[in-house]
Amino acid sequence: MGHMSRVGDHLVAVENTPKRHNMIVCTLCSCYPWEVLGLPPVWYKSAPYRSRAVKDPRGVLDDFGIKLPKDTEIRVWDSTAETRFIVLPMRPAGTEGWSEEKLADLVTRDSMIGTGLPLNPGQK
Amino acid sequence: MDGVHDMGGMDGFGKVVAEQNEPPFHAPWEGRVLAMQRAMGYAGAWHIDHSRFAQEKLPPATYLTVSYYHRWALAMESNVLERGYATPDELKAGHAKTAGKNLPRKLTPDVVGASLSRASFYRPQQGPQKFKPGDRVRTKNIHPATHTRLPRYARDKVGVVELCHGCHMFPDSVATDRGDNPQWLYTVVFESRELWGPDADPTLKISIDAFEPYLDPA
Numbered sequence: 426m427g428h429m430s431r432v433g434d435h436l437v438a439v440e441n442t443p444k445r446h447n448m449i450v451c452t453l454c455s456c457y458p459w460e461v462l463g464l465p466p467v468w469y470k471s472a473p474y475r476s477r478a479v480k481d482p483r484g485v486l487d488d489f490g491i492k493l494p495k496d497t498e499i500r501v502w503d504s505t506a507e508t509r510f511i512v513l514p515m516r517p518a519g520t521e522g523w524s525e526e527k528l529a530d531l532v533t534r535d536s537m538i539g540t541g542l543p544l545n546p547g548q549k
Numbered sequence: 550m551d552g553v554h555d556m557g558g559m560d561g562f563g564k565v566v567a568e569q570n571e572p573p574f575h576a577p578w579e580g581r582v583l584a585m586q587r588a589m590g591y592a593g594a595w596h597i598d599h600s601r602f603a604q605e606k607l608p609p610a611t612y613l614t615v616s617y618y619h620r621w622a623l624a625m626e627s628n629v630l631e632r633g634y635a636t637p638d639e640l641k642a643g644h645a646k647t648a649g650k651n652l653p654r655k656l657t658p659d660v661v662g663a664s665l666s667r668a669s670f671y672r673p674q675q676g677p678q679k680f681k682p683g684d685r686v687r688t689k690n691i692h693p694a695t696h697t698r699l700p701r702y703a704r705d706k707v708g709v710v711e712l713c714h715g716c717h718m719f720p721d722s723v724a725t726d727r728g729d730n731p732q733w734l735y736t737v738v739f740e741s742r743e744l745w746g747p748d749a750d751p752t753l754k755i756s757i758d759a760f761e762p763y764l765d766p767a
Contacts, residue, residue: 435670435714452557452700454601455617460665464583466571470617472562479557479702479755480745488565499753503557505698506734506758507670508714540565 436461440513441539445498448485448539449510450478456504458511462534469538479503489540512536514543550694551701553609558702558745579618586621591664593653595628598724602696603627670717672731679761680735684710687767688737688759696724699763703755706743707767711756712736719760733761 436458439447451457452475457465468474477485482499486492493499502510514536520528531548535541556562574580590597603624604612612620629635632650639646656664680686690705691697698720714734722730741753 437712450557452702453554453698454604464573466567467575467617468565468567471565472556472559472613473565476556476559476562477565481750482753483750485565489567495752497752499750500738501753501755502736503700503703503755503757505700506714506720506760507717508734508736508758535567 435508437508437510438513439500439502439510441515443497443515445500446493446539447510447512448478448482448499448501449504449512450475450501451504452476452479453505456507456509458509461511462537466534485540489535491540491542512539517543517545519546550605550696551692552605553612554605555701557700574618575616579616582618582622582625586625587664588656589625589628591654591656591660594634595632596723598696598720599628600624601720602724603631605696672716672718672729674716674733675731678713678733680710680713680733680764680766682710682712685767686710686735686737686759686764688763689765691763693721695721697721698757699759700757702744703737703739703757703759706739708737708739708743708756710735711738714758717760719762721760721762735759735761735764737764 439449441447449457450469455465455470457469459465473488474485479501482501483493504510514532516528517531520531531544531546533541533543536543574583586600589595590600600621601624604620606627607620607623611623615623626640629640630637634650634652636646639649685707686709687707688699688704691699692704712735714736716731717734718729719732722728735758736756737759738754738756741749741751741755744755
């Protein structure tokens with residue numbers, strides 16, 4: 426990733442793996458890595474997301490049309506201080522050897538919040 | 550404060566509905582409110598935690614029914630009044646009626662770019678770090694009537710320290726004009742069953758960022 430001076434001094438990237446899926450929320454308000462991702466969407470700041478993400482993240486993922494394997498660990502990061510979190514999505518199958526630029530095309534905003542998955546090759 | 554803003558774990562708000570091709574703003578005034586908020590932040594009129602606390606103090610029915618940027622505007626009005634930058638009469642009139650209080654500094658077009666940089670919340674260490682990654686901690690059962698970052702769902706719960714983020718200014722103090730009062734900050738992870746009981750999804754773990762005054766050894 427490139428230069429991120431506007432993010433301030435505390436951005437933590439959390440990596441999705443076959444065993445673990447990460448999701449970011451701010452239950453108290455609307456903390457969001459906006460310097461990287463832009464202004465947060467309305468749903469991120471809404472009561473349904475803020476209330477349910479920490480208790481029923483699989484239900485929230487369902488609202489986004491995402492189903493994860495039953496045994497995948499889900500880790501929800503509630504941004505309650507000035508630390509900002511961003512999800513590093515898992516590399517989609519069939520992208521081995523792709524350049525950073527080409528991979529970036531598959532990364533969606535929601536996949537960096539954890540309410541989406543990156544696109545698959547050919548979906549773009 | 551135990552306000553309606555502290556939403557983690559509440560039921561009944563329904564599905565998360567994402568808007569397709571969402572614009573940055575839904576009305577021109579929303580962009581103006583964001584710009585005003587930025588300008589007042591740069592001016593040093595108040596701290597961002599004062600904005601957060603002012604939103605939390607809105608009547609619950611208002612908080613839940615007005616839009617996000619409307620809430621910002623209402624909080625800004627409270628702070629403008631509370632901190633003596635305008636009178637209720639002036640807000641109503643929409644223009645100044647007195648010379649008013651001077652701002653510490655002013656946002657001008659030449660510094661807008663620089664003003665968008667996020668401020669540092671790090672502060673020099675004030676004392677030894679009490680916890681390290683791997684330590685078990687119990688969050689305190691506190692219910693301050695003022696701004697706090699310890700959400701209700703994570704009070705009096707046992708978790709494990711995962712990360713230490715150094716010392717940061719303490720929002721609970723800043724929001725109540727008691728200074729930076731820097732504190733160690735940790736990411737603390739909880740098992741879902743510790744927070745939500747025996748029926749909780751066993752594959753779920755939740756973390757909060759907790760300031761040291763919220764934590765006891767467990």
